[in-house]
Structures are given as C-alpha cells and as structure tokens.
Amino acid sequence: DVKVTQSSRYLVKRTGEKVFLECVQDMDHENMFWYRQDPGLGLRLIYFSYDVKMKEKGDIPEGYSVSREKKERFSLILESASTNQTSMYLCASGRNYEQYFGPGTRLTVT
Amino acid sequence: QKEVEQNSGPLSVPEGAIASLNCTYSDRGSQSFFWYRQYSGKSPELIMSIYSNGDKEDGRFTAQLNKASQYVSLLIRDSQPSDSATYLCAAELDSSYKLIFGSGTRLLVRP
Numbered sequence: 001d002v003k004v005t006q007s008s009r010y011l012v013k014r015t016g017e018k019v020f021l022e023c024v025q026d027m028d029h030e031n032m033f034w035y036r037q038d039p040g041l042g043l044r045l046i047y048f049s050y051d052v053k054m055k056e057k058g059d060i061p062e063g064y065s066v067s068r069e070k071k072e073r074f075s076l077i078l079e080s081a082s083t084n085q086t087s088m089y090l091c092a093s094g095r096n097y098e099q100y101f102g103p104g105t106r107l108t109v110t
Numbered sequence: 111q112k113e114v115e116q117n118s119g120p121l122s123v124p125e126g127a128i129a130s131l132n133c134t135y136s137d138r139g140s141q142s143f144f145w146y147r148q149y150s151g152k153s154p155e156l157i158m159s160i161y162s163n164g165d166k167e168d169g170r171f172t173a174q175l176n177k178a179s180q181y182v183s184l185l186i187r188d189s190q191p192s193d194s195a196t197y198l199c200a201a202e203l204d205s206s207y208k209l210i211f212g213s214g215t216r217l218l219v220r221p
Contacts, residue, residue, distance in 0.1 A: 031207050043154075043198070043211040050207065058208075090153055097142040097202050099209060101153040 002027050004093050004102035012108045019078040021105050023091030031094045032074035034058075034066065036087040037104075043090070049074055081109045112137045114201050116212035124220050129186040131215050133199030136180070142202040143175060143182045144209065149195045158184060189219045 007022035023032065033048040035058075045058030047066040055066050063085060067075045074093075078085055086109045092099040116133045123129045135143075142161050146154035160166045160173040160182065172185040182201075186193055196214040203210045 033208075040213075042213040045208065048208065094207070097207060097209070098144065098156060098159055099200075100156060101146075104153045 002093070002100040004091060004100055006089075006091055006102040006105050008105050009103060010106050010108075012110065013078075013081050014110055015082060017078075017081045017109075019081050019107065019109075021076040021078075021089055021091075021107070023074045023076070023093075023102055024072055025074075025093035025100075025102075026072065027093065027095075027100075028071065029093040029095050029100075030071075031099070032068065033092040033094075033099060034064075034074065034076045035090045035092065036060070037090055038087050046076065081107075083109050085109050112203060112210055114199055114210050114212040116197075116199055116215045118213060119216040120218045121215055122218045122220060123189050125189060125191060127189050127219075129189045129193065129217055129219070131184040131186075131197050131199075131217065132181060133183070133212050133215075134181045135199075135201040135210075137201060137203065137210075138177075138180065139205055140201040140203070141205075143173070144200040145171075145173060145182075145184045146198040146200065146211075147193075147195045148198060148214065154198055186217075189217075191219045191221050193217060194219050 034046040049068045091102040145158040148154045158173040174183045198214045199212040200209040
C-alpha cells in the first residue's frame with residue numbers, strides 16, 4: 001500500500017508567521033506535488049518536484065516555496081502566512097501519471 | 111485553457127442502481143485518465159485509471175474512455191450508501207506528470 005503522510009491534520013497559525021508543511025512518502029516515488037483545495041475552486045497545483053532538489057511552479061505558487069532535500073520528503077513553506085492561505089493542503093506522490101494523496105492538512109490563518 | 115469538466119451534481123440514485131458519472135476533457139494530447147473518490151473532509155483516493163479506449167472493470171467499478179469524443183465515464187454497479195462521495199475526474203496534462211482535475215460530481219446513494 002502506498003503511504004503518504006503529512007505532518008499535521010489541523011494547524012492554526014497567525015498572520016505573518018512562517019509555516020512549514022511536511023510530506024513524506026514511503027514508496028520511492030520520483031514525483032511529489034502540493035495542492036490546495038478550496039470550495040468552488042477545486043484542486044489547484046502549487047508546486048511539484050520530479051526529483052531531489054528539483055522544483056517546478058504550479059498554477060498558484062505566489063506566497064509559497066518548497067524544499068526537496070531527500071527523495072521521500074517534500075516540504076511546503078508559507079513564507080508569511082496570510083488569511084487567504086486558509087485552506088486544505090494536500091500532498092501527493094506518484095510514479096508516472098498516477099498520484100496518491102496524503103490525508104491533508106487543514107490550515108487556518110487568523 | 112485546458113480543462114476537465116464534470117457536472118457538479120448531486121447525482122442521486124437509489125441503493126442497488128447503477129450510477130453513471132461523466133467527464134469531458136479539452137486536451138486531445140491527454141492519454142491517461144483517473145477517477146478519484148473523495149469523502150467529505152477526507153483526501154482524494156485513486157479508484158480507477160484508464161489509458162486505452164474502451165472499458166476497464168474493477169469490481170463494481172467500470173471506467174470507460176472514448177478519446178475521439180474526449181469523454182471519460184465511471185459506472186458504479188450495485189451502488190451502496192457508502193459510495194456517497196464526490197468523484198473527481200483527472201487527465202494527464204501536456205504529456206507531463208501533472209494532472210488536471212475536474213471540480214467533481216457529488217454522488218448520493220439513497221438507502
């Protein structure tokens with residue numbers, strides 16, 4: 001079974017804080033992705049990575065950065081959290097085209 | 111703008127019926143297609159993938175692909191109340207490993 005884990009299920013942060021969301025997969029997948037999901041807007045790709053130390057911007061990278069120092073770990077960083085970054089954050093990993101999602105982190109920025 | 115379109119629903123079917131979920135996609139270059147099930151408050155779960163024209167069956171689920179008409183469908187036979195969820199259709203984007211997702215169809219199975 002594919003296992004993708006995320007560091008927190010729920011997180012509450014204050015405006016201006018730096019926020020780290022961690023994602024770990026145990027299937028030796030090359031590809032890893034960060035999405036956010038909002039009602040009425042669906043799943044939107046923030047960043048993705050096809051290899052260690054490699055990253056590519058998705059559709060909505062503004063206000064976010066990522067880090068992939070090891071193959072199994074892909075971190076999403078909110079440099080200065082804002083209220084419009086309140087959302088469900090979903091990490092996915094995969095090989096070829098299939099993607100498997102972690103449980104998600106519901107982030108609230110107050 | 112490349113898109114995957116789904117009817118948002120809800121699609122309501124009685125228990126034991128066949129539920130038919132459809133999606134269309136705009137990128138003629140897409141070769142790989144996926145169906146995800148998402149329960150309320152949970153993350154999407156991959157339930158079917160299909161790469162060739164025709165039907166692919168897995169238990170109560172059948173995925174259908176018609177590349178000429180650019181549509182993908184998911185049939186759920188003998189629908190159960192536990193099948194009530196939002197179903198997301200996804201297509202490979204630009205021959206990359208990225209996926210483009212539809213907004214999902216909410217399915218309600220009435221006991």
